[in-house]
Amino acid sequence: MGNCCERAGNFFGPQNNTYIRVSLPAVCFVWQIAMVILFGVFIRYDEESDEKGWHEFKRSHNITSNIENDFYFRYPSFQDVHVMIFVGFGFLMTFLKRYSFGGVGFNFLIAAFGLQWALLMQGWFHSLDPVTGKITIGIESLINADFCCAGSLIAYGALLGKVSPVQLMIVTLFGVTLFAVEEYIILDLLHCRDAGGSMVIHTFGGYYGLAISWVLYRPNLNLSKRLNGSVYHSDLFAMIGALFLWMFWPSFNSAITNHGAGQHRTVINTYLSLAACVLTTFAISSMGQKKGKLDMVHIQNASLAAGVAMGTSAEFMITPYGSIIVGFCCGIISTFGYLYVTPFLEKRLKLQDTCGIHNLHAVPGMLGGFVGAIVAAAATEEVYGKEGLVETFGLSGKFENRSMSTQGAYQAAGTCVAIAFGLVGGVCVGFILRFPLWGDPMVFLPFDYLPEDEETIPPVLEYNNHMINKHQDTHESQFSLEES
Amino acid sequence: MGNCCERAGNFFGPQNNTYIRVSLPAVCFVWQIAMVILFGVFIRYDEESDEKGWHEFKRSHNITSNIENDFYFRYPSFQDVHVMIFVGFGFLMTFLKRYSFGGVGFNFLIAAFGLQWALLMQGWFHSLDPVTGKITIGIESLINADFCCAGSLIAYGALLGKVSPVQLMIVTLFGVTLFAVEEYIILDLLHCRDAGGSMVIHTFGGYYGLAISWVLYRPNLNLSKRLNGSVYHSDLFAMIGALFLWMFWPSFNSAITNHGAGQHRTVINTYLSLAACVLTTFAISSMGQKKGKLDMVHIQNASLAAGVAMGTSAEFMITPYGSIIVGFCCGIISTFGYLYVTPFLEKRLKLQDTCGIHNLHAVPGMLGGFVGAIVAAAATEEVYGKEGLVETFGLSGKFENRSMSTQGAYQAAGTCVAIAFGLVGGVCVGFILRFPLWGDPMVFLPFDYLPEDEETIPPVLEYNNHMINKHQDTHESQFSLEES
């Protein structure tokens, strides 16, 4: 294996290797040093994590017990979200038999970079103190940073196996930036509610990834069809990711909802919706194939669609059966997407979507946004109570007099903003990725990691694309099996 | 692989395939629609998850902080239990080399269905409001629903690889129903304490599965012995499940115990007991085999037996060394079970028990019930304090004057009820599964999923059973490796 990969390296010539050896470290170092400087200038602890601040906060708010620190309301959910980002998304992308390392490894890299950049971007837009010029962070900021990364990780799902790590870093840099702007417009200017991010995370992330993938389309990618598949074990690894996403989705949706009944209800709604979604996913998967086969791709992905679709409305009083109905529909829609829409998109729209994010994030997210709009418009003081209505929809200050139907309309508008940002932003970033600015475009042959026992399969060498005009090092060079 | 499976399909004829393609989706859709209707009629948020209700609850109970919502007492434990149900049980059943998908996939399906049905059944028995006719649910209901599913998942352990998904759905439907009735008798009528479910979950689930398996016995199943094994990787996947079960068992037992010292003590007891169990499991496993080998099956399963056995008594003042003694014994008993009892049951009692639930759930659960009875009978006011005794054993209202020895006797009686329900219920459900009512009994060849690199192994075709008289599609048809 070591030999094989050395041979491949010599064949492709040394200049590429040298380039790869320089570009990724250069980007990592430059960006990480920038983070050190920007954090030094801007980021400080907030009053609940600062030693002095917390003592003053307790005195000023007349708090007697440390348990009322926001930390204890949010930390268990934060850790669940953290698991979803790194193990959930990471292992869900290990299903490709020759790209498992790339799936989980690059997911790790871009999430670790993205969350630092997200703390800054979200801080500038949401919590920059106009007097001191500082951003203060606490546990809720960490959750939001993880959420912000999720947008870019979703986009990675459409690009899996088709872009280099440096390109991924650029996708993430712009993804996080666009996310922060879009989030500011939707949550602050339009004053929508979107605790679980149906709109701001999933709709945006889904369309962002699809638009990039569309711009980067390569007609002869189907040559590598043979490599674009799973094996028994890689599907079991992906199942680990899928289950951790499924189990912890109630934490994802409830992580930043209101203390007390808000978090409690969000968990119940998401839990019920996800359970219903599993049954319809199994049903459609079994119906959709000859001989009633079940497809692991559907089980791993479509059963999660309900969590996406409940992102906005789970904190509302959608009722338990309302949640089940949403889950019921999402399982059907998402599985149909995997069966018919993804192949259609690839054939007709020339849009390759490796993980099927169209069916798992884009469409269910959009649906979730509109469901949220309807549920918000239908909210009454009778159901929520007067103070409950104000708290749930944040109708205080200058939004005090907004009627519920207006709120619903704004929620719907927010969904459209998310779609627009995803599509336009994605197309722009796609063209940026195609700039010859990056010198020798460090693109890898897609899906082309060679596990030891398949060395003999000849790599797909003939590769003719307007974007790539030199043979590149195979992907295997990105991850080695050998120790030190 | 795709070709191979198509060929196999043609060979077995199209009628079965069509049937499979219809029956599973039909069951899923009918039941999920029933859930929507029943949830619409019966299920509402409880006062701690309802927006209006929680504001009123805080006022009426003079609560100033949202942190006193039951959610913050229970949510971390709930998520741990959730992981145990889906990743713990699911991956523990991936050890069969040709049935890993079936293990984790059908576990997912039946748990997702079971928890919805459990919310209804447990609601009708425990929290139906006689005035409004509604069931109100909160975080504790979700934990109980997960617990209720565990009973059926345990039963699945005995049936792994031998029944179809539709049969599993029936096992779950009746399993959850029986569970709710049995739980009502044990916890409400007999007023036993059983927070971690030694009796209601493990004893019941274990005997329920064993009884079904006994009724479904097929003499020539040993033909497929060769397929009923593990490989190196599948045993590592099973180890993931085993470890998550082991680590989170303290959460399982403490999830619904009393706030404060109750949850605290339950965790300590379960933690200690499990640690002791690991050492005796390794000891017996190494003694029991020639050359001092350790068997991964024992490590994965018998080391969990202590958690099962502490289900009832962990919330009592069993003392730290008492917990260790229970763990000590359980490791020995359970490993002996795997070494000698399971083979004996299969040979003499014609009882096939794929995962050895007899040794992991049935016997340790029964033991745990009796240990709980003894510890309850030995409880004194000196140790618990007056109010502690009342709180721990719920001795208020009409049970105010029950003496501790009476409580002990009722606990023992509860264990017998669980055994009886498991055995009688299991035999009945077993015969229901054998009814020709299900038309062409959709049975799969056991343990017969073909991973890509073992295609050449001929499936065990000759199969002669009073229950099955046609060749069925192989199990592989249930899960496909191919994307869309």
Add this chain to the structure above:
Amino acid sequence: MGNCCERAGNFFGPQNNTYIRVSLPAVCFVWQIAMVILFGVFIRYDEESDEKGWHEFKRSHNITSNIENDFYFRYPSFQDVHVMIFVGFGFLMTFLKRYSFGGVGFNFLIAAFGLQWALLMQGWFHSLDPVTGKITIGIESLINADFCCAGSLIAYGALLGKVSPVQLMIVTLFGVTLFAVEEYIILDLLHCRDAGGSMVIHTFGGYYGLAISWVLYRPNLNLSKRLNGSVYHSDLFAMIGALFLWMFWPSFNSAITNHGAGQHRTVINTYLSLAACVLTTFAISSMGQKKGKLDMVHIQNASLAAGVAMGTSAEFMITPYGSIIVGFCCGIISTFGYLYVTPFLEKRLKLQDTCGIHNLHAVPGMLGGFVGAIVAAAATEEVYGKEGLVETFGLSGKFENRSMSTQGAYQAAGTCVAIAFGLVGGVCVGFILRFPLWGDPMVFLPFDYLPEDEETIPPVLEYNNHMINKHQDTHESQFSLEES
């Protein structure tokens, strides 16, 4: 496989087999029985887990809500730490293609034993009631016991594949004992702060393991180089362990810090530091190899170094950018260690370090100790507030008048104590392991488990070592694939 292993057994003669069959069970039983007796004599519930005690505690401390039980401050972190110990450490050690069972299995055994012994040892040193002669335990004791095991599990990382399970039990027995003494000196006598254990856990554990490995050096171990490698799937399993360690490290460092802002800030610091570490790890890994390859060993290990290095200072006001700078440096240092120091140690110092604990624990831990010393020395009342300074550094009672620069000096001294205990203790234990006292030294051929499909590789039989002079049973005999 069964046959192969039987043949091997016969070849090596029956006496070894018999010995293995006796020694491990004997050690397990003797030690577990000792635990029962010692727990019976010494261990009791503390006032927050005792039924009667908690009621009295609430009355005497004027507490109205059960949520103020320490359990609710610590339990979520405890479960995360528990996952790190069993799944994190366990699966990180599955990377060896022929020793995955040994990695995760023996990790399980020694952690389960170690935590019981740790509760006793730490109890005697820290919480023995001089009046009653009892040790009282609560949730914080369980966390500390898990921490204490971590020291021995780190040492196992250097010895992986080279020692027998009985030897491992001895390493753990002495490791836990030394840990408790060293911890007593550092935390109680020197009054250092070390919540996440940079000094007491990582520095000690790292040098302890390295010293043992150095004493046990076997010149011809490189014969088995071929077996000391990973395969694609084993590296993915190791990635599960690495990610759970990485994600939950904020819980590890914050698990026993002060309630309120203390835990909150520790999480933020560790989270930021780990994220920065990932980027520099990827950068150096890519720079350090021809053709810009990324090495999975670096990704799995070096990206964790920041968590180790923040163990002492994360609870201080190190500032967010300070945390990022620490992470930045650790990624570089640790990856360089894997690239250049580990090979150097093996060649020149005759020190074999299977998992590279020198780069992941010893050096980053030592660094973390000194960083903590500097941050402590720089602490001012202006930043912490008067009461914050007292609380954070525990400067009450007889330490009331200690200046911050003195505290810094003591922190630095504590680090040196940890190094000294690790090195001296490790050398002593190494020589104990070489005593012929253990009769036939039950040593296994290193890295020599035979997975089914590699049976044909001949075991490395020729083996000439001053310590071992008989052929031993191969390691495979320790774990069997066969069910019952």
